[in-house]
Amino acid sequence: MQLLIWIISVLVILLFAFLSLAIFYLFLLAAFWWLRRPGTSGKIPPQKRFAILIPAHNEEAVITQCLKSVQNLNYYEQFYQTFVIADNCSDATAQIAQEHRATIWERQDSKKRGKGFALAWGLARLKLEDFDAVVILDADCIVRENLLPAFNQRLLLGQQILQACDGIHNFRQSFLTYLLYLGNLVENFLFYGGRENLRLSSFLRGTGMCFSAALLQRQSWESFSETEDLEFSLKLLKEGISVNFVPETCVLAIQPTKFQTAYTQKRRWAKGTFSLIRRNFTKLLGQGIRKWKFSMVEAAFALLLLSRPLLIYLNLLGIFLALAIFSSKGQTLFWWGIVLLLAQTLYLGSSVFLASDKIKALRSLLLAPFYLLWLLLVQLTSLKGGEKPGWEKTARENAKA
Missing domain, CATH: 3.90.550.10 (Spore Coat Polysaccharide Biosynthesis Protein SpsA; Chain A)
Structure with a gap:
């Protein structure tokens, strides 16, 4: 039993360490957007064909x-x-x-x-x-x-x-x-x-x-x-x-x-993205390290962040595993997970400040957990079967702006 608890503890620590790095990186990117937003430049006449x-x-x-x-x-x-x-x-x-x-x-x-x-x-x-x-x-x-x-x-x-x-x-x-x-x-x-x-x-x-x-x-x-x-x-x-x-x-x-x-x-999208990550992450990371190319190492890490909901699912999984550890270490890991989850909520919630209708944005975000649950089920079904060539079309609706 002690060995099982030790294994779970190590897994949760590694998971939360990765999530901490990922969330810090997402906030860093966001900060660079807010602090260095592009200004409007003068009009340049058409030259390129x-x-x-x-x-x-x-x-x-x-x-x-x-x-x-x-x-x-x-x-x-x-x-x-x-x-x-x-x-x-x-x-x-x-x-x-x-x-x-x-x-x-x-x-x-x-x-x-x-x-x-x-x-x-x-x-x-x-x-x-x-x-x-x-x-x-x-x-x-x-x-x-x-x-x-x-x-x-x-x-x-x-x-x-x-x-x-x-x-x-x-x-x-x-x-x-x-x-x-x-x-x-x-x-x-x-x-x-x-x-x-x-x-x-x-x-x-x-x-x-x-x-x-x-x-x-x-x-x-x-x-x-x-x-x-x-x-x-x-x-x-x-x-x-x-x-x-x-x-x-x-x-x-x-x-x-x-x-x-x-x-x-x-x-x-989920099936294609997960397949692409499986095929390219280790190759890209390995080539970047061997060639001392930061751009390739960074891109490999960024691949893992393409699905922000996936980070939330991993966060919730870590919290659940931390609850299974009946010790002071488990409590520490639990609160670590809660802090990470709050940080992710803050990151995604910042969309309110980017939206034109901030009241509607807030109301919509309150229902986001239901969407995340549905998306989790979709992503789980995407793990079955490989990629299939051809046009897999989404049914068209009569959409209005």
Whole structure:
């Protein structure tokens, strides 16, 4: 019995030590966002030429609003061109895109299915020498008018890979979308914004990505997993190429308003992310240590922090195990866990100060435990089975802003 208690004590100490480091790091990133928030810079005239690439699989329900927002970009029309990759489509996606003055590339390949394969095919087909940069968007997103001006300015500074904020268009529509909106505020500004201010490389997020054409001529797209964006980020990092976060602009996605609809999306993200961490964490950490590259060691640690709810689950597990230790050491560990849990609550609760409607944000956060319980069940189910190639689509809803 004493041996079992000793083993549990050691496990809890190691777990809480990791969580202490993780939470300190998250607060450090947040502090760098609050203390060094970017100011507004003067307007720079369009100089860079952009290709906007939109991979789409049966997106007739949502692609119209995406293309309309692209047409309304505050940028000279002759300086950008839109390409839609209608990938294995059986609906009117291609026809709708053509009606909105996009160049249509139709692709049929029953074996190589999925966004990663569609992007690789489209980038290989694109005449990169005709453009300065390529922007990749999801078909269900809406872009802010300043997307290309913001990218234009960063490219003129010599930055090669850019990632815009990943926002939510219909965040007012339901309790679920508002909680996702609050989580995105923390993700965008306190995590990625802090990383940018610390001059740390960000992770690509699938949509709102911008690559210099010169880089794409040297780096072919070879990421085909369910988390092809993160996979490509790590590939670039290993080669010493950073991703810059651009908080000045945003792409807004339509998120599911119902839990049953959101299940597929969240399960796919969790499955892909956990698989990516398993495949890359030890390799990235080992390479970083061997090569004495802080950027790789830091990125390996940051991978473990991609799911903030997971840190809460581990925290609660540690508290539960501490309660099983009937001794003064168990009480000390218990209160250590409580302090960590309060710190995590404070960190996530800081989204209230970033939200436009602070009263609604507070009310929504009171119901967050129910969301976390649902998300835990989703993440547990994601552990069954490996990644499957192809488009695993989230059912579309008629969303309003």
